[in-house]
Amino acid sequence: MGFETKSNKRNKEHCQLTKGKHTNSNSFPNTTATISANSSLRTSRRRNRKMAMTPVQRLFETCKGVFSSGGPGIVPSPESIDKLRVILDDFKPGDVGLTPNMPYFSPTIGRRTPAITYLHLYECDQFSIGIFCLPPSGVLPLHNHPGMTVFSKLLFGTLHIKSYDWVADAPCVPAMTNSEGKQPDFRLAKLKVDSDFTAPCNTSILYPSDGGNLHCFTAVTQCAVLDVLGPPYSDPDGRHCMYYYDFPYTKFSVNGLSVPEEEEEGYAWLQEREKPEDLAVVGALYRGPPIVEK
Numbered sequence: 001m002g003f004e005t006k007s008n009k010r011n012k013e014h015c016q017l018t019k020g021k022h023t024n025s026n027s028f029p030n031t032t033a034t035i036s037a038n039s040s041l042r043t044s045r046r047r048n049r050k051m052a053m054t055p056v057q058r059l060f061e062t063c064k065g066v067f068s069s070g071g072p073g074i075v076p077s078p079e080s081i082d083k084l085r086v087i088l089d090d091f092k093p094g095d096v097g098l099t100p101n102m103p104y105f106s107p108t109i110g111r112r113t114p115a116i117t118y119l120h121l122y123e124c125d126q127f128s129i130g131i132f133c134l135p136p137s138g139v140l141p142l143h144n145h146p147g148m149t150v151f152s153k154l155l156f157g158t159l160h161i162k163s164y165d166w167v168a169d170a171p172c173v174p175a176m177t178n179s180e181g182k183q184p185d186f187r188l189a190k191l192k193v194d195s196d197f198t199a200p201c202n203t204s205i206l207y208p209s210d211g212g213n214l215h216c217f218t219a220v221t222q223c224a225v226l227d228v229l230g231p232p233y234s235d236p237d238g239r240h241c242m243y244y245y246d247f248p249y250t251k252f253s254v255n256g257l258s259v260p261e262e263e264e265e266g267y268a269w270l271q272e273r274e275k276p277e278d279l280a281v282v283g284a285l286y287r288g289p290p291i292v293e294k
């Protein structure tokens with residue numbers, strides 16, 4: 001019905017006025033209102049993006065900052081180390097889509113040493129992120145991390161970690177030459193860690209010359225270890241992954257070198273070796289929440 005009441009007319013005028021307000025971009029007060037609305041929209045979008053950022057994306061973004069000015073032998077600042085440590089301390093298996101009942105963690109039938117699966121998440125010149133999946137009794141033999149800072153977070157399981165640091169300026173013991181030629185020398189190292197760790201536990205951090213730069217992982221139960229390396233291994237740049245045997249300190253007696261008897265167990269002689277023949281590390285596709293490079 002086309003009957004126009006006073007009230008309807010008022011409403012119509014109000015509607016037209018409102019419409020005019022929104023379309024009149026030259027009106028100063030209304031521009032302010034628009035800017036203010038846009039700005040709060042942007043803030044809210046930023047907040048939502050931040051809230052929506054997955055833990056693995058947050059880890060990636062933090063690594064970018066922490067290792068941006070890194071390089072071999074360069075340790076990030078204590079503030080940067082803490083930033084990354086806090087994120088990793090909080091990390092859960094579900095954050096990377098892992099559960100202990102996945103096939104990666106099942107004992108390998110027919111193999112004396114269970115195969116270990118490596119899930120590659122990301123690598124650039126500055127850092128790498130990956131996960132080692134170890135079935136029970138899986139072993140990552142004693143190996144080094146030349147010039148690197150390494151964060152290892154046990155996501156689940158019980159893992160035995162044995163680690164060493166080189167003793168600075170310690171003498172080497174020359175090895176015998178056998179039928180295969182000159183063998184690598186024995187070099188003195190100090191034991192840093194020799195313990196079981198059960199998740200949830202804090203992140204282990206090793207540095208180029210301390211913190212247990214050489215380590216061996218033995219899975220007591222099925223385990224997942226998230227590793228962040230800065231910088232990563234690089235054969236062209238001479239950062240090779242080397243493997244070692246360890247021998248008790250008492251294997252050799254060296255003139256001028258003495259350690260109190262009660263501390264002898266805290267030292268060992270390490271000798272470089274070939275990559276163990278029974279070590280099988282198999283790459284698999286990471287299927288957890290993605291890392292998005294912006």
Ligand SMILES: [Fe+2]
Binds near residue numbers: 143145215
């Ligand atoms: Fe390692």
